[in-house]
Amino acid sequence: MNRPLVEPRLRQMARPATETESRGAAASDLPLTAKIVKALEANRFACEYQPIVRADTEEVWAYEALARFSFDGEVVPPNRVFGALHQDRTLFFMLESRVKTFQLAHRPRGVRLFVNLDPQVCEEPYQLDHWLESLSGH
Numbered sequence: 001m002n003r004p005l006v007e008p009r010l011r012q013m014a015r016p017a018t019e020t021e022s023r024g025a026a027a028s029d030l031p032l033t034a035k036i037v038k039a040l041e042a043n044r045f046a047c048e049y050q051p052i053v054r055a056d057t058e059e060v061w062a063y064e065a066l067a068r069f070s071f072d073g074e075v076v077p078p079n080r081v082f083g084a085l086h087q088d089r090t091l092f093f094m095l096e097s098r099v100k101t102f103q104l105a106h107r108p109r110g111v112r113l114f115v116n117l118d119p120q121v122c123e124e125p126y127q128l129d130h131w132l133e134s135l136s137g138h
Contacts, residue, residue: 032084035071045102062112065103089120096121097130104138
């Protein structure tokens, strides 16, 4: 069974160079959190829609939206990305909200979709309000 994969829609956004970029450091030398910030600034996201298949009929019953990351040509497992963000809850919320928006916008139509939310991106009242508003129409 083929799994649909939605590649990111890349948009180049005008932005000033970061101090590290200005100094000419290679992107591969940046720490993971700096690579995450660059991906946020450039709207570079990908996700995979993993089918959830009924055992009795072998039909797709739903999909689970899974975030995927690649920085400088290197595939980075989501647990490393999210693990790096547990120290910076604001950045973690920013990434999760942008990724979930991307996942919902490119979702397979006509089937259920499951998205995963880390409890740490729901701690503040404004975060909870964001999720309630963002997810209420889906």
